[in-house]
Amino acid sequence: MTDGETRELIPVTVIRDHRIRAAGRRLGDAIVYDWGFDLHGTHYEQRSYILLDDGFQINQPVIFPAEQQGWWYCDLVRVIDTGDEVTVEDQWIDVIIGPPDHPYRVLDLDEYATAAEQGAMTPAEAADGLIRTQRFLDRRLNRRHEVLRTWPDFPPAAVTALSKVTYPPDWSMITTGS
Numbered sequence: 001m002t003d004g005e006t007r008e009l010i011p012v013t014v015i016r017d018h019r020i021r022a023a024g025r026r027l028g029d030a031i032v033y034d035w036g037f038d039l040h041g042t043h044y045e046q047r048s049y050i051l052l053d054d055g056f057q058i059n060q061p062v063i064f065p066a067e068q069q070g071w072w073y074c075d076l077v078r079v080i081d082t083g084d085e086v087t088v089e090d091q092w093i094d095v096i097i098g099p100p101d102h103p104y105r106v107l108d109l110d111e112y113a114t115a116a117e118q119g120a121m122t123p124a125e126a127a128d129g130l131i132r133t134q135r136f137l138d139r140r141l142n143r144r145h146e147v148l149r150t151w152p153d154f155p156p157a158a159v160t161a162l163s164k165v166t167y168p169p170d171w172s173m174i175t176t177g178s
Contacts, residue, residue, distance in 0.1 A: 007027065007028075008027075009025040009026065009027055010026040010027075011024075011026075012024045012025065012083075012084060012085065012086055014050070014088065015085065015086070015087040016033075016048075017089055017090055018087075018174060019173060019174055020035050020171060021171065021174055022170065022172075023168070023169070023171065024086070026086075027162055027165075029051065029158065030050065030051055030052065030158035031049065031050040031052065032159075033047075033050075033171070034046070034047050034048075034169045035171040036171060046061070049155075049159045049162060050079065050086060050088055051136075051158075052079060055076065055079055055129075055132040056132070057074070057088050058072050058155070058159065059072070060072055068098065071098045071099075072097040072154070072155065073095075073096055074094065074096075074136070075090050075091070076090075076092065076094070076112075076129055076132060076136075077091055091112070092115055093109060093112050093129065094106070095107070095137070095141075097141065097151070100150045100151050104141050106133075106137075112126075139152070140154040
């Protein structure tokens with residue numbers, strides 16, 4: 001994010017995988033939103049970020065084991081941005097990012113290939129997803145000849161700024177017909 005961009009937080013509604021509607025805040029090309037889920041009888045609250053320019057959604061999963069707390073889970077997503085409402089749909093490819101001295105992991109390329117083969121996306125959409133994944137890895141994580149063990153741009157500055165944002169949590173499950 002550049003100094004010339006607006007630093008104003010803009011309210012936005014996020015629709016996550018057509019299952020969750022959540023209030024969020026937009027700062028430039030990034031959005032933050034909080035949501036919740038139940039797993040094995042326990043309720044969890046999770047904060048997620050959408051990187052609009054990358055087409056990735058990232059979070060630090062609250063259900064990661066203790067030794068992986070603070071690690072990031074990143075999803076390639078389809079983004080439909082209408083201004084006031086942003087819909088994100090998971091697109092199979094995931095990246096797990098730990099500390100800079102630990103390699104990142106790319107997951108579910110096989111699921112992505114199966115989805116493409118079965119027509120869940122057009123060939124152009126499949127190519128776009130692979131291009132966005134490579135761009136995300138190159139921009140945020142891939143080191144060229146650096147000797148310092150740091151990620152080039154991860155987490156992005158906008159996410160660091162949004163991690164401090166507080167606003168009233170407001171999310172709900174979407175029921176059929178909503």
